[in-house]
Amino acid sequence: MDFLKEKFPDAQFGTLVNGDVEVLVPKEQYEEAVRCCYEAGYKYCSVVTAIDWMDRLTLVTSLCRIDPAEVGAVTIHIKVDLPREGATIPSIAKLYPGADWHERETYDMYGIRFEGHPNLRRILLPDHWQGGHPLLKDFVDKRPKRPRIVRKGFRDSE
Amino acid sequence: MEQQAQEILINMGPQHPSTHGVLRLMVKLNGETVTWCQPDIGYLHRCFEKLAESKTYTQVIPYTDRTDYLSAITNETCYVEAVEKLFQGAIEVPERAQYIRVMMNELQRITSHLLALGAWAMDVGAMTPFLYCWRDREKAYSLFEQITGARQLYNYLRIGGVRNDLPEGIIGSPSDGEDKADKTLWGFVNYIESYVIPQWNGLVTNNRIFQYRTQGVGVLSAEDAVAYGASGPVLRGSGVKWDLRKNRPYLIYDRLEFDVPVGTNGDCFDRWVVRIKEMEQSCRIIKQCLEWLAENPGPVMAKVPRVLKPPKGEVYHRIEGSRGEVACYIVSDGGPNPYKVKWRSPCFTHLQLMPLLCPGHKVADVIAILGSIDIVLGEVDR
Numbered sequence: 001m002d003f004l005k006e007k008f009p010d011a012q013f014g015t016l017v018n019g020d021v022e023v024l025v026p027k028e029q030y031e032e033a034v035r036c037c038y039e040a041g042y043k044y045c046s047v048v049t050a051i052d053w054m055d056r057l058t059l060v061t062s063l064c065r066i067d068p069a070e071v072g073a074v075t076i077h078i079k080v081d082l083p084r085e086g087a088t089i090p091s092i093a094k095l096y097p098g099a100d101w102h103e104r105e106t107y108d109m110y111g112i113r114f115e116g117h118p119n120l121r122r123i124l125l126p127d128h129w130q131g132g133h134p135l136l137k138d139f140v141d142k143r144p145k146r147p148r149i150v151r152k153g154f155r156d157s158e
Numbered sequence: 159m160e161q162q163a164q165e166i167l168i169n170m171g172p173q174h175p176s177t178h179g180v181l182r183l184m185v186k187l188n189g190e191t192v193t194w195c196q197p198d199i200g201y202l203h204r205c206f207e208k209l210a211e212s213k214t215y216t217q218v219i220p221y222t223d224r225t226d227y228l229s230a231i232t233n234e235t236c237y238v239e240a241v242e243k244l245f246q247g248a249i250e251v252p253e254r255a256q257y258i259r260v261m262m263n264e265l266q267r268i269t270s271h272l273l274a275l276g277a278w279a280m281d282v283g284a285m286t287p288f289l290y291c292w293r294d295r296e297k298a299y300s301l302f303e304q305i306t307g308a309r310q311l312y313n314y315l316r317i318g319g320v321r322n323d324l325p326e327g328i329i330g331s332p333s334d335g336e337d338k339a340d341k342t343l344w345g346f347v348n349y350i351e352s353y354v355i356p357q358w359n360g361l362v363t364n365n366r367i368f369q370y371r372t373q374g375v376g377v378l379s380a381e382d383a384v385a386y387g388a389s390g391p392v393l394r395g396s397g398v399k400w401d402l403r404k405n406r407p408y409l410i411y412d413r414l415e416f417d418v419p420v421g422t423n424g425d426c427f428d429r430w431v432v433r434i435k436e437m438e439q440s441c442r443i444i445k446q447c448l449e450w451l452a453e454n455p456g457p458v459m460a461k462v463p464r465v466l467k468p469p470k471g472e473v474y475h476r477i478e479g480s481r482g483e484v485a486c487y488i489v490s491d492g493g494p495n496p497y498k499v500k501w502r503s504p505c506f507t508h509l510q511l512m513p514l515l516c517p518g519h520k521v522a523d524v525i526a527i528l529g530s531i532d533i534v535l536g537e538v539d540r
Contacts, residue, residue: 017471018243044384047502051489066384068399073406075474098387101510124200134208
C-alpha cells in the first residue's frame, strides 16, 4: 500500500493473518486516508464496524478495489482508536453510499456518532430503545427478565 | 390547470407476503408512481454477534447456519475458513474435505437460486414456476439429508474439515438421469442441466409477459453498484465481472474451470439471466468435483485440538455466497471464545439499493425490484 505509506508516514501499518492490510491512523487523518484510498481506486466499502477493547474503541473501515483483472484482491482496513464515551468521527457515507447502513449499525451497536451522516438513527434496534449499545463489552440488559419455568419431576435440582 | 394527486405514504409489510420475511417498506406514492422508498429492518434481530462472543468457536457454527438460512453451507464455509486462517497454518484441511466443501457450496447455490427465482416469479404473477422450484429443491434437499442428516440447517462443516465423508453410493455415475435425481449427485446435476434450466428458460426467461415486467425496471449502473457495495448477482447483473471465487480464490476454486456470467443493462431481467447462468456454472463445478471425489478417497478431517484456542489475531474473510459477498471479521484474544465476530451480509448492503432503484417506478415494480435483489431477512437482521 505504497500510496498510503507516502501520504501517511506516521501511520502504523500491519497485516491481518489472511494478508489484508491494516492502517492505524489518528482520528484527524481518517477522512483524508479514506479519500486517499478512494482516489486510488478503492471504491467499494465492504464493511464498517468497531472493536471494543475495554479501554478504547477501534473503528474499522474496510475498503476494496473492484478490478475484474485482479487476482488475490487485498482489503485495506483503516482503523481509528476512539474513546469509549462520546466518540465522534466524520461520516464517509457521502463518498461511499453503501457505508450508510454500516455506519448506522456501528452507531446502534457501539454508540460511535458519525458526523455529517444523512440519517443517523438506530437501525437494528427499535428507535425508542433506551438500553444503551449492546455490543459494548460492559453492556447489561436491564429489561425485566421472565422467571424461568421449571417443571417438577423433570429436574432434580432440589 | 394540472391537478396534483396527493402523495400518500403506505407501509408494505412487515407481514406482506412478497417481502420474503419481516421487512417493512415505507413507500410514498403519487398516484401509482413511487416517489420515495425506505426500508425499515430489525424485526428479526436476534443478536447473533453478541451471542457469538459467549460461545466457543465450534458452538458458533450452527448460529451461522441461521443467518442466511437458505444457503447455510455458504455461511458455515465463511466462518469455518476464517477461524482456520486464525490458526495461521496450524490446521491443514484435507484436500478431500475442501472438494466436498466446494461441491456442497455449489449445490447450495443451485437450491438458493432456485428459490430466489421461483419466489420472484411468483411475486410478479407467475405461480407455476414456484411449484417447479419446490419440486427441484426437494430433490436437492433429500441429497443434503443423505449427506449431512439435515434438510436445511446442516451444521456440517467443522473447523478442520467436514463432519463426515459422503455416504456410499451418493456420487453415482455420470450416466444417471432424471430418475435418480434425488438419489445421486450426478443424477441431480444432469437433471438440472438437461431438464430444469431449459424448462425455466422456456417458461419464464423467454416469456414475453415476464420480460415486460422486468426489462428496463430497476436499472442499476455499474458505478452505482460498486458505490453502494453491491456484490454477487446484483453486481454482475450490472456488467461488472467480479467474483471472489475468481478474484480472491478460496478453497480450491482456482483449480476448477468455470465462467463468470455478467449482464449488460443492469435491470431486473439481467439479474434473472445471471442467476440462471450461474446455476449452469455451478453444475459444471459440481461435475469436476464429483470426478475428483470418486477417484480420491481420503480423510475429511484434520487433526485439531479438543479445545480450540487460536492465537491472538484478526481476520477478515470474504467469500462469494449465493447472494453476494459474505464476510466475517473475527478477532481472537487467545481465549476459547471469539472476542468479536462481525458478520457482513450481502442482503443488508443490498437493501440500501431500494431507495435508489424504486423512485419513478410503479408500485408493482417495487416487488419486482425486491425480488431481483433477493433478500433473506434472517441475514439482514442477524
